[in-house]
Amino acid sequence: xxxxxxxxxxxxxxxxxxxxxxxxxxxxxxxxxxxxxxxxxxxxxxxxxxxxxxxxxxxxxxxxxxxxxxxxxxxxxxxxxxxxxxxxxxxxxxxxxxxxxxxxxxxxxxxxxxxxxxxxxxxxxxxxxxxxxxxxxxxxxxxxxxxxxxxxxxxxxxxxxxxxxxxxxxxxxxxxxxxxxxxxxxxxxxxxxxxxxxxxxxxxxxxxxxxxxxxxxxxxxxxxxxxx
Amino acid sequence: xxxxxxxxxxxxxxxxxxxxxxxxxxxxxxxxxxxxxxxxxxxxxxxxxxxxxxxxxxxxxxxxxxxxxxxxxxxxxxxxxxxxxxxxxxxxxxxxxxxxxxxxxxxxxxxxxxxxxxxxxxxxxxxxxxxxxxxxxxxxxxxxxxxxxxxxxxxxxxxxxxxxxxxxxxxxxxxxxxxxxxxxxxxxxxxxxxxxxxxxxxxxxxxxxxxxxxxxxxxxxxxxxxxxxxxxxxxxxxxxxxxxxxxxxxxxxxxxxxxxxxxxxxxxxxxxxxxxxxxxxxxxxxxxxxxxxxxxxxxxxxxxxxxxxxxxxxxxxxxxxxxxxxxxxxxxxxxxxxxxxxxxxxxxxxxxxxxxxxxxxxxxxxxxxxxxxxxxxxxxxxxx
Ligand SMILES: Nc1ncnc2c1ncn2[C@@H]1O[C@H](COP(=O)(O)OP(=O)(O)O)[C@@H](O)[C@H]1O
Ligand SMILES: [Mg+2]
Numbered sequence: 001x002x003x004x005x006x007x008x009x010x011x012x013x014x015x016x017x018x019x020x021x022x023x024x025x026x027x028x029x030x031x032x033x034x035x036x037x038x039x040x041x042x043x044x045x046x047x048x049x050x051x052x053x054x055x056x057x058x059x060x061x062x063x064x065x066x067x068x069x070x071x072x073x074x075x076x077x078x079x080x081x082x083x084x085x086x087x088x089x090x091x092x093x094x095x096x097x098x099x100x101x102x103x104x105x106x107x108x109x110x111x112x113x114x115x116x117x118x119x120x121x122x123x124x125x126x127x128x129x130x131x132x133x134x135x136x137x138x139x140x141x142x143x144x145x146x147x148x149x150x151x152x153x154x155x156x157x158x159x160x161x162x163x164x165x166x167x168x169x170x171x172x173x174x175x176x177x178x179x180x181x182x183x184x185x186x187x188x189x190x191x192x193x194x195x196x197x198x199x200x201x202x203x204x205x206x207x208x209x210x211x212x213x214x215x216x217x218x219x220x221x222x223x224x225x226x227x228x
Numbered sequence: 229x230x231x232x233x234x235x236x237x238x239x240x241x242x243x244x245x246x247x248x249x250x251x252x253x254x255x256x257x258x259x260x261x262x263x264x265x266x267x268x269x270x271x272x273x274x275x276x277x278x279x280x281x282x283x284x285x286x287x288x289x290x291x292x293x294x295x296x297x298x299x300x301x302x303x304x305x306x307x308x309x310x311x312x313x314x315x316x317x318x319x320x321x322x323x324x325x326x327x328x329x330x331x332x333x334x335x336x337x338x339x340x341x342x343x344x345x346x347x348x349x350x351x352x353x354x355x356x357x358x359x360x361x362x363x364x365x366x367x368x369x370x371x372x373x374x375x376x377x378x379x380x381x382x383x384x385x386x387x388x389x390x391x392x393x394x395x396x397x398x399x400x401x402x403x404x405x406x407x408x409x410x411x412x413x414x415x416x417x418x419x420x421x422x423x424x425x426x427x428x429x430x431x432x433x434x435x436x437x438x439x440x441x442x443x444x445x446x447x448x449x450x451x452x453x454x455x456x457x458x459x460x461x462x463x464x465x466x467x468x469x470x471x472x473x474x475x476x477x478x479x480x481x482x483x484x485x486x487x488x489x490x491x492x493x494x495x496x497x498x499x500x501x502x503x504x505x506x507x508x509x510x511x512x513x514x515x516x517x518x519x520x521x522x523x524x525x526x527x528x529x530x531x532x533x534x535x536x537x538x539x540x541x542x543x544x545x546x547x548x549x550x551x552x553x554x555x556x557x558x559x560x561x562x563x564x565x566x567x568x569x570x571x572x573x574x575x576x577x578x579x580x581x582x583x584x585x586x587x588x589x590x591x592x593x594x595x596x597x598x599x600x601x602x603x604x605x606x607x608x609x610x611x612x
Contacts, residue, residue, distance in 0.1 A: 050607035055511060076515060082606070083513025094508050094609055097501075098248030103241070108512035110237040113230030119237075159513065167610055 001031035001163070001194060002052060007061035009047055009219075021047045022058070023219045031162065034185060034195035036205040039216035045198035046167055048216070052196065053165045054082045083108060087156030089166040093148045095140040101127065101151045102136040109158050126154040130184065146177045153184060163194040170201045178203045185209050238518060242525040257534050264538025264586055265545070266480055271578045272546040279573045282462060289430035291439060292324075292456045293446060303425040308450055312429065315445050317438040323426030325415050329380070329408075336406070340418065343409040350414055352393035353378065356407040360395060378408075383420040390414060431455075488589065503604070510606040520595055527594030531587040539579070547572040 009022035021044045029035055029052070037045045050056040051063070054070065063071045070081065095104045105123040127133045130150040135143060140151060149169070156164055164185070170178035178201065185195050186209045197204055205213055208227075215223045246253050293312065295304035309321045325342040338359055346352055360372040372378070372392055380388045396407060416423065433442060443455040498506075506519055 046610050050610050055607035055610065056605060079510070079513060079515045079606075082511075088511060090511075090609060094504075094511075096505050096508060099241075099244055103244065106237075107241065107509065108514075110241060111234060111514055111518045113232075113234035113237070115233055116237055116240070155512065 001066060002027075002029040003062075003064045004028075004052070005062040005064075007048075007051060007058045007063070009044075009051060009056070010059040013059065021219050022051070025061070025219075025221055027214065027221065027224065029194065029196065031194050032189070032192055033211040034189050034197065034209050035212045035214060036210045037196070037198040037214050037216060038200060038205045039222075040200060043216040044219040045200075045216055047219075049165055049167050049196065049198050053086045053088060053163075054078045083111065083159055085162055087159065087161035087164045089149075089152050089156050089164065089169050091168040091171050093152040093172075095143075095148060095151060095155075097141050098139060100137050101132070101140055101143060101147075101154075104140055104151055105154045105158055108155060112159070123154065123158060126157055127151070130154055145172055145174075146180070149173060149177065149181060150184075153181075157188075161193070163196060164188060166195075166197045166199075168199055168201070169197060170199065170203055175203065182207045182209050234518075235521070238522050239525050242522050243529065245522075246526060246529060253530065257530055257537075260531065260534035260586075260590070261537045261541070263484060264535055264582065265541045267484070267585065268539050268542030268578075268582055269545050270480060271582065272542055272572075272574060275575065275578060276546065276573045288458050288461065290433055290436060290458050291431040291443065293429040293431065294454050294456065295428075295450075295452055296454050297452070301428075303421060304428055304453070306424050306426050308453070309429060311449050312431070312446055315442055315449075317434050317442055319432040319434050321429055321431050324428050324430055325412060325421070326427050327415075327419055329418065332381070333379070339407050340410055340415060341407060342412045342415045344412075346393075346409060346411040347413070348411075349393065350411040351390060352411065353390045353414075354394040354396060354409040355392055356396045358406050359408055360392075380418050382418045388414065388417060484585075488593070504609075507604055507606065507609040510604065511609040516599075520599060523595050524591060527591035528587070530594075531590040535583065535587050539582070543572070543574075 004025055004027045007022055007025040007027075008020070011017075011019045011021055025048065037048060039045055047056070051058050054065075058071070061071070062069065065081065065085065070078070073081075095101075096107065102120070102123055105126060106119055109119050109123075124133065124136060127136050127150075130153060132147050132150045132154075135147050135151075140148060143151060149172075156166075166185075169181055173181060182204065185197070189195055189209060195209075197210075199205060204210070210227055212224070212226050214221055293304065293308070294301045295308075296302065304323075306323050309323065312318060313321050327340055329338045329340045330336075331338060336359075343354070346354070355372065355378075374392055374394065376392050377389045378392065380390060382388050390410065396409070410418070415421070431442070433439060439457055443457065446453055446455050509519060509522075510516075
């Protein structure tokens with residue numbers, strides 16, 4: 001589904017603080033299944049995820065998404081791909097404060113020009129599915145960590161993406177909530193979505209939801225293999 | 229249809245966004261409203277004043293003839309009337325008696341004018357609204373009523389008490405506020421003006437096109453006179469009002485500039501929270517144009533709200549609240565207009581000018597800086 005070929009990412013290129021965050025990464029992510037990116041802090045997981053999710057461009061290398069070369073596409077198209085293909089769950093949830101959980105879920109769909117009523121209905125269904133329908137009209141700052149997490153998941157799902165990308169999703173959750181999160185990922189996987197999670201939390205990469213572990217260190221892939 | 233729905237959704241979000249930063253946005257709208265209020269007040273005020281003056285002067289005589297002595301206006305002998313009446317095209321010539329009287333009691337200047345209706349009722353006067361409030365002879369907050377007495381001091385030092393027999397109608401307060409109509413006898417007594425002399429002469433002519441020719445003839449017959457055409461007075465009034473509102477506009481330009489700086493500062497200094505939100509929107513699939521669209525609606529909503537509130541308040545201020553704020557600046561020539569009320573004249577042109585001076589620059593000022601933040605790399609969100 002996604003192919004990375006010899007990806008290199010350099011921050012502050014040409015300046016004294018030049019930093020190579022990703023070096024020579026070649027990786028193929030198949031459709032369906034759950035992949036975990038594992039590795040110590042600073043090993044380049046987040047950087048690699050943002051390249052995979054069309055949020056950032058690599059300094060060198062090629063990316064193809066469903067046989068389509070996307071490395072050189074203009075920003076506009078990348079945004080469209082991001083919106084239609086990926087659902088993001090961020091480490092800090094990154095919900096927009098001051099508006100309701102429901103509105104947060106609906107936001108990524110606004111540029112599609114979907115009818116407001118039908119969009120609202122879909123967003124509500126997602127929240128119900130994640131068992132937080134009762135919190136739909138609450139402002140997000142009043143939500144508990146688990147509720148905020150579920151709202152963020154619903155938001156990631158609103159545009160019905162093929163691929164879910166999560167960066168350290170359990171960093172702010174206790175053990176029980178972390179396990180619940182993995183259960184939700186299991187359901188999504190069963191529905192046929194491709195899951196990509198970066199984490200150095202054993203609850204994530206030791207979970208039986210994960211089919212494949214890609215281990216990183218210092219910007220390189222040190223091992224990549226299917227979980228037996 | 230999709231495009232429309234998209235606009236609607238984004239506008240919807242913009243409006244609920246505005247509600248989120250209530251304090252900041254309310255403060256902004258208030259300052260903005262105040263600026264619009266001042267600008268609109270000046271525009272409405274000077275425009276209506278000009279209109280009013282023009283209306284009054286419409287009924288003014290087509291030509292006034294003054295006598296000059298050493299370049300200053302002097303009393304004109306009434307026998308000039310006969311020779312002027314002989315000029316071809318002149319319909320009628322009439323003497324006028326009027327002047328300014330300083331009332332030491334109230335500290336105000338009145339305009340005294342002889343009215344023929346009072347000529348057989350010497351001892352009586354008819355007064356304007358401003359006079360009735362001002363010269364309440366010691367009594368505060370109470371206008372002078374019919375049959376009350378106003379004491380005058382004549383130029384030879386004696387006193388003359390005149391009885392108020394009526395009040396002037398309200399129609400145009402600009403002219404009538406400080407006006408006192410008196411009989412000819414009393415006028416001559418107060419100012420010690422001999423019979424056979426008048427303040428000036430007014431002419432009616434058959435054809436307005438002949439006015440310049442007639443004016444030339446008058447100066448030929450009486451080289452010591454100066455004929456003044458109504459058109460000239462109109463022009464002078466225009467110039468005076470323009471100059472006065474010009475002064476105010478200069479002051480306002482300062483206020484306006486301060487506002488622009490404030491708006492610019494507000495817009496360029498996107499808060500960290502706002503930057504974060506733009507990042508989130510971009511990361512979740514909003515395009516740069518969607519974010520600019522949102523910022524456009526935001527700027528438009530704030531400035532339109534302020535625009536309409538400012539105009540509404542200015543209307544109240546000028547046409548219902550007697551222009552309290554400007555009275556001292558624009559009408560420095562009299563202290564007589566405490567209840568001055570203008571007839572509302574508003575032109576589409578004024579509103580459009582205001583719109584282009586305020587709403588447009590503000591909206592642009594909110595979009596431009598967002599452009600920069602809208603082009604932030606979306607992956608910055610991953611590291612927040
Ligand atoms: N914008 C940036 N500028 C400079 N260095 C960066 C930037 N983003 C990340 N890095 C560096 O790249 C390295 C990899 O970061 P990251 O991908 O976040 O690692 P991980 O997610 O595995 O902790 C880190 O050393 C980080 O400091
Ligand atoms: Mg990371």
